[in-house]
Amino acid sequence: MWKLLKIELFKIFRRPRTYIAFAAIAAIITLIQLAFYSDGEAFLQFGMQSLKETFDINGKIVNGYLVCYVILQTLLIHVPLLIALIAGDAVAGEANMGTLRLLLTKPVSRSQFMWTKFMATVIYTLLLLVFMAALALFLSVSIFGTSDLIILKSETIVILDRHDILWRYFGAFGFAAIAMTTVASLAFLLSVFAENSIGPIVATMSIVILFTILTTMDIPFFNAIKPFLFTNHMLNWKGFFEEPVNYREVLKSATILIGHIVFFVFTAIAIFKKKDILS
């Protein structure tokens, strides 16, 4: 299994397409950091004008933790597309290239083949998040320094002490890893049905976008189905920035997402095991 996994990772990381996601993330993060570096202070002063009438705010508002929070909010909506680029290609890409039939004439069971593919996709997803964390958190902290984190919500303000933040980011990135793996496993499942990777990538993004719209619409009819939409739970990384953290809610969302992963992956394997390879 380890040998197969090494082969899969070798294939993924020898493809130029793989690095598009890393380059895109680096570009977006750098742009946000640049924007904060040049105009961040003025922008925040403007945004917090009404608060200053009520509160006396001192200290360094624009700091590495705040920049990282903004980056996370922006990127975690777009990262699923980058994840789908690789996960949607996992099986469909091999079918499209014609390599699938040669691979499956090797003495490897289809379950092994699929598990290896999925594990390689998860490793790619985790590496993307680690890369994102390194740039968004550590680079931001090294550029902007640290201070207390002020988060404005629609009805409340959360102020987190600078010494009480880092672990929350670790928690948030850990949760994001589960959320992104959910997207990866959906794309992986759809990949089994297609013979080119465009279909599963577009289908995955369409599902994520549709579910996200339904999640954000405050209409009573949609409220009833929201708990069943995985996108609704994907945003609960923000739970780590509540005071106190609602662990029950975060754990519930994580469990639901893991349930989705298990369902998507096992369905993909069950279908693939019976599939006639005609590509």
Added chain:
Amino acid sequence: MSAIINVHHLSKQFGEISAVSNLSFSVKKGEVYGFLGQNGAGKSTTIRMLLTLIRPTEGDIEILGLNLRKHRKQILRQTGAIIEKPDLYKYLTAMENLRLFAAMSGVKIPGKRYAEQMEMVGLTERADSKVKTFSQGMKQRLGIAIALVHDPQLIILDEPTNGLDPQGIADVRNLILHLSKDLGKTVFVSSHLLNEIEQIADSMLIIDKGKKMAEGKVTDLFNPLDTIVELETGDNNDALEKLKQSAWKDYIQEYDSKKILVKLGKEDIPSFARQLIQMNIEIHSLSGRHSLEDYFLTLTTANKHVETFKN
């Protein structure tokens, strides 16, 4: 010689379409077995079933004396294959492709074998070039190297000369003969180039619309001294009755209202013609042919099931 492939009553349905129907054949160890059929005849479906890419609807496959369903890994470890055109990872080099597929073969391969394989298929100088820069012929040769790198006992080649120039076709033909005659490998090869099969195969199977049309040793099926004589008469039913009552009854291959096919040695044709006249058969045409292509087309276009000539 023992059979290395035994196929029993193999069928595959795709919905309403029957791609392969009740196909049985066996391939002996060490022989080159030709698998012939027109496009859409069911060759690729059969080969994919032999390689576990497609599940048969019915039937059993035994390879190396083992049931394919139960001993898939064990069998595939001893099998090398090219299915249709060899599609490889274009963004990897030839050597990387060879090593990658070799690593999946489940067989420990000595390091020097990779270079040997590259040399055998004439790609030594391009071993470090990316496959996207390769011609179809070069990809085909690399595909052959991949099929052989783990030294399999059984080699399954689906149209291995596709995309090759005449020299490449001759090279593949020589390679197949070398594998079989010198190294004792069993080669199962499909092709639409009938004369290619005629030159290399010991036995062959002809299928049409998923059904077996003929199977047997090439020397029995296509003895160059034998001729298929096509006879057209004024009254084919009457001619057929008379022939069935004559000494020529065992030579009749097939017949319909338009023609009667009789398999004869060349030296027998004059006496056959004389006796037709003696039997008062009104001959409209009497023509002979012996090429494999003619025979193949006779079988496949007439779509008639003939008895096998297998010994």
